[in-house]
Amino acid sequence: MNLIKKTLDEHSANPVVKYLKTNLGILTAFLIMFLFLTFASDKFLTVQNWINVARQISTNAVISIGVMSAILISGIDLTVGSVIALAGCVSVKLIENGTPILMGILTGVAVGTLSGIVTGMIIAYTKMPPFVVTLAMQNVGRGAAYLVANGAPIRCTTEAFEKMGTGYLGPVPNPVVYTVILMGLTWFILNKTQLGRHIYAVGGNREAAVFSGINIKKVEIFVYTYSGSLAAFAGVVLAARMASGQPAVGIGYETDAVAASVLGGASMTGGIGSVGGLIIGALVIGILSNGLNLLGVNSFWQYVAKGVVIIIAVYIDMIRKNKA
Amino acid sequence: MENGIDQKSEILLKAEHIDKKFPGVHALKDVSLELLKGEVHALLGENGAGKSTLINVLGGVFPPNSGEIFIEGKKTTIRNISDAQREGIAVIHQELVLVPYMSIAENIYMGREPKRNLVVDKTEMNREAEAVMKRVGLNRDPSTPVRELSIAQQQMVEIAKALSLDARILVMDEPTSSLTENEVNILFSIIRKLKADGVGIIYVSHRMSELFEITDRVTVMRDGAYIATKNTKETNADELVYLMVGRKVENYYTRNFREPGEVTLKVKNLSMKGLLDNISFEARAGEVVGFSGLIGAGRSELMQALVGLRKYESGTVEICGQLQNHQNYHKTIEKGIVLVPEDRKKLGLVLINHVAFNTTLAVLKEFMVRGTVNRKKENEIIDRAVKTLRIKTSGNEQKVGTLSGGNQQKVLIGKWLATNPEVLILDEPTRGVDVGAKADIYEIIDNLVQKGITIIMVSSDLNEVINMSDRVIVMKEGRITGTLKHEEINQEAVMHMATYEGGGNESNKENAG
Numbered sequence: 151m152n153l154i155k156k157t158l159d160e161h162s163a164n165p166v167v168k169y170l171k172t173n174l175g176i177l178t179a180f181l182i183m184f185l186f187l188t189f190a191s192d193k194f195l196t197v198q199n200w201i202n203v204a205r206q207i208s209t210n211a212v213i214s215i216g217v218m219s220a221i222l223i224s225g226i227d228l229t230v231g232s233v234i235a236l237a238g239c240v241s242v243k244l245i246e247n248g249t250p251i252l253m254g255i256l257t258g259v260a261v262g263t264l265s266g267i268v269t270g271m272i273i274a275y276t277k278m279p280p281f282v283v284t285l286a287m288q289n290v291g292r293g294a295a296y297l298v299a300n301g302a303p304i305r306c307t308t309e310a311f312e313k314m315g316t317g318y319l320g321p322v323p324n325p326v327v328y329t330v331i332l333m334g335l336t337w338f339i340l341n342k343t344q345l346g347r348h349i350y351a352v353g354g355n356r357e358a359a360v361f362s363g364i365n366i367k368k369v370e371i372f373v374y375t376y377s378g379s380l381a382a383f384a385g386v387v388l389a390a391r392m393a394s395g396q397p398a399v400g401i402g403y404e405t406d407a408v409a410a411s412v413l414g415g416a417s418m419t420g421g422i423g424s425v426g427g428l429i430i431g432a433l434v435i436g437i438l439s440n441g442l443n444l445l446g447v448n449s450f451w452q453y454v455a456k457g458v459v460i461i462i463a464v465y466i467d468m469i470r471k472n473k474a
Numbered sequence: 475m476e477n478g479i480d481q482k483s484e485i486l487l488k489a490e491h492i493d494k495k496f497p498g499v500h501a502l503k504d505v506s507l508e509l510l511k512g513e514v515h516a517l518l519g520e521n522g523a524g525k526s527t528l529i530n531v532l533g534g535v536f537p538p539n540s541g542e543i544f545i546e547g548k549k550t551t552i553r554n555i556s557d558a559q560r561e562g563i564a565v566i567h568q569e570l571v572l573v574p575y576m577s578i579a580e581n582i583y584m585g586r587e588p589k590r591n592l593v594v595d596k597t598e599m600n601r602e603a604e605a606v607m608k609r610v611g612l613n614r615d616p617s618t619p620v621r622e623l624s625i626a627q628q629q630m631v632e633i634a635k636a637l638s639l640d641a642r643i644l645v646m647d648e649p650t651s652s653l654t655e656n657e658v659n660i661l662f663s664i665i666r667k668l669k670a671d672g673v674g675i676i677y678v679s680h681r682m683s684e685l686f687e688i689t690d691r692v693t694v695m696r697d698g699a700y701i702a703t704k705n706t707k708e709t710n711a712d713e714l715v716y717l718m719v720g721r722k723v724e725n726y727y728t729r730n731f732r733e734p735g736e737v738t739l740k741v742k743n744l745s746m747k748g749l750l751d752n753i754s755f756e757a758r759a760g761e762v763v764g765f766s767g768l769i770g771a772g773r774s775e776l777m778q779a780l781v782g783l784r785k786y787e788s789g790t791v792e793i794c795g796q797l798q799n800h801q802n803y804h805k806t807i808e809k810g811i812v813l814v815p816e817d818r819k820k821l822g823l824v825l826i827n828h829v830a831f832n833t834t835l836a837v838l839k840e841f842m843v844r845g846t847v848n849r850k851k852e853n854e855i856i857d858r859a860v861k862t863l864r865i866k867t868s869g870n871e872q873k874v875g876t877l878s879g880g881n882q883q884k885v886l887i888g889k890w891l892a893t894n895p896e897v898l899i900l901d902e903p904t905r906g907v908d909v910g911a912k913a914d915i916y917e918i919i920d921n922l923v924q925k926g927i928t929i930i931m932v933s934s935d936l937n938e939v940i941n942m943s944d945r946v947i948v949m950k951e952g953r954i955t956g957t958l959k960h961e962e963i964n965q966e967a968v969m970h971m972a973t974y975e976g977g978g979n980e981s982n983k984e985n986a987g
Contacts, residue, residue, distance in 0.1 A: 338845060342842070342845050342846070342847055343842060343845055344838040344839060344842045347831070347834075347835065347838055347842075348838075350824070350827060350831070351824050351827075351831075351835055354824035354825070354826050354827050355820075355823065355824045355825065355826075357820055357821050358820075358821055358822055358823055358824055359824075360783070360803075360821075361783065361803075361813070361815045361821045361822065362835050362836050362889075363802070363803040363804035363806070363807050363836060364804065364835075365802065365804060417826075421824065421826050421827065422826060
């Protein structure tokens with residue numbers, strides 16, 4: 151371990167090395183889980199299983215992007231789970247009622263965007279704590295989803311729409327393709343634009359950001375709008391995959407999204423976090439569920455396992471940061 | 475009261491051969507310190523000299539790797555904060571650690587509230603608190619929430635808390651860094667009283683004039699090592715600076731005065747409800763205009779209004795003949811007026827991010843356009859700041875929070891110089907900065923005015939204002955009470971305007987006396 155660390159220190163200018171170094175803890179955890187599952191289950195290291203894992207984590211990965219962005223500005227977005235349900239229900243209902251497919255998809259995403267704008271504006275202008283605002287908006291979104299769906303799942307019979315969630319690009323499932331594109335887009339925003347630097351500045355020291363001439367309100371509204379749009383998109387894709395708009399879907403998804411962000415190195419106090427870390431975080435949560443399934447562990451125990459893993463990972467990360 | 479101490483005074487604290495290593499840093503190398511009963515003993519050194527580590531060792535924050543500590547001749551080990559408290563050592567940290575929503579009494583007796591039948595006895599607690607508050611001259615109701623107190627009064631609460639713990643050894647880390655002259659005088663009278671009671675005080679400060687006023691002996695540290703202990707009466711500032719820096723610092727204040735140029739900043743009748751009253755002044759190219767006054771005189775608020783960080787009700791601000799009609803700071807920056815705020819950690823820097831990030835934060839649009847990042851341009855901006863300001867870093871990727879105070883301040887100044895301002899406002903530019911970096915900052919200021927930049931310098935350090943300013947504007951309670959030309963500037967004149975001019979309020983007069 152020390153030797154690895156030393157070698158990494160010597161080449162810290164290299165971006166790959168830098169990535170390995172900042173995510174050393176979670177990568178080690180990932181590797182251990184990976185090796186263990188490879189030997190414990192002969193189904194784990196198969197192409198089919200990995201395509202499954204990738205498809206399963208795609209929803210969480212996409213909403214995690216938004217949640218991590220909110221965490222980066224020392225906020226949080228708890229609306230994502232209910233936005234998934236709302237957007238899915240809106241799209242399926244419109245399409246089943248004869249709206250053109252593309253129009254249905256866009257309207258579903260637009261509803262999530264609107265929810266994000268409202269959330270962002272409330273937070274930016276009233277300065278209420280994001281935790282409270284997004285918790286309240288979570289209820290609004292869930293209620294709206296049930297209202298749109300009249301309290302029951304809406305069946306989808308439009309095959310062309312379902313393809314959006316069930317289709318493939320070559321061997322890669324469509325949801326995975328979207329995830330890769332959105333991860334790339336987010337990396338670009340965070341690393342290549344002024345907005346990205348402003349996001350890190352607002353989370354790193356809000357007052358210093360104000361005194362640097364950064365428009366905090368704009369940054370906040372953008373982040374919550376972006377998160378709302380992404381969650382809505384994930385919701386539409388999920389509805390297409392399940393061939394139904396389900397008002398009860400997505401309950402508790404925000405927990406997995408927060409977990410993926412934190413496992414990926416995001417700091418809950420803001421200003422620290424990266425897309426690279428997030429990918430690993432989402433993967434760890436993904437293979438944890440997958441591995442426990444393959445081992446035939448009761449699904450209720452999976453909740454317990456997830457909770458324990460989060461606490462251990464964050465604690466290890468904290469110790470590591472204090473040392474550095 | 476006399477500063478001198480009785481030769482036969484007994485030794486209160488003796489720390490010998492204290493050694494402390496952190497991963498990668500040898501913070502204390504065989505350091506020794508002796509404190510007598512009723513002595514005020516200064517601990518002097520640049521940032522990073524090991525003063526804080528030594529304080530933390532004495533206060534029980536972390537135990538030393540080796541070395542011995544004797545209290546009144548008895549050998550003791552201090553492994554944690556409660557050990558230190560039991561030995562009668564109390565540390566008053568630079569950043570005060572009180573709970574703002576709780577009362578003075580609750581803060582003083584936190585964790586050891588007087589109880590009657592499991593319930594906190596508030597009457598008893600307030601009565602006891604009043605007694606210790608009296609010892610430090612704090613005349614407030616003990617049930618007042620701490621957030622309603624001034625910084626100076628909060629400090630008194632900290633001292634009262636230490637006394638209530640029967641502290642015989644009081645360690646004060648930069649106690650005057652956020653106090654006004656008046657408040658400093660009050661603090662000094664408290665210190666003299668404690669001295670008379672036989673309390674030993676370890677006094678950490680960068681301000682040379684204070685050391686000569688209040689301390690009996692000075693111990694100088696450098697790079698984690700003990701350098702020398704001197705009787706304050708038998709030494710002088712030059713010698714102490716020499717010991718501290720390890721080399722001669724010539725021309726502590728660098729300033730070449732010459733005739734200023736055109737008017738660059740014109741403020742007329744600016745008013746802000748309850749804070750600023752009809753402020754008018756001008757500043758010229760190549761001029762340093764100092765702003766003096768007590769804390770709360772409205773200086774920082776005025777500066778924030780000038781750049782558009784605060785809204786004002788009436789008045790006009792002109793930059794280079796152009797009327798300002800600003801709503802947002804990011805628009806004002808383009809007009810060429812920028813503010814280097816006070817309190818770099820809170821308002822200035824993103825400490826968890828690196829030097830490069832912080833230096834370029836205000837000029838991102840110069841190298842980031844629609845998703846393209848011009849790395850060459852970006853590095854140019856950073857290198858220019860690092861080079862012209864002589865910022866000492868291990869590289870542009872070093873986290874700003876790990877830099878010394880002086881280098882942090884330089885990064886902050888560099889960040890704003892990158893915007894090429896016409897008018898640069900510096901609010902307390904050298905607070906909490908070590909001697910070497912201070913001299914550097916003065917030189918930077920002089921270089922900038924030579925280039926024709928206008929500098930507005932808000933400072934509570936009178937020597938700095940006197941030595942650096944072409945003109946000094948003195949404020950009191952939101953009004954300008956006087957302007958002094960360079961040759962007219964002296965401490966008495968400034969203090970007079972800051973406290974009495976135009977009718978002072980009662981409490982100020984009382985405190986000054």
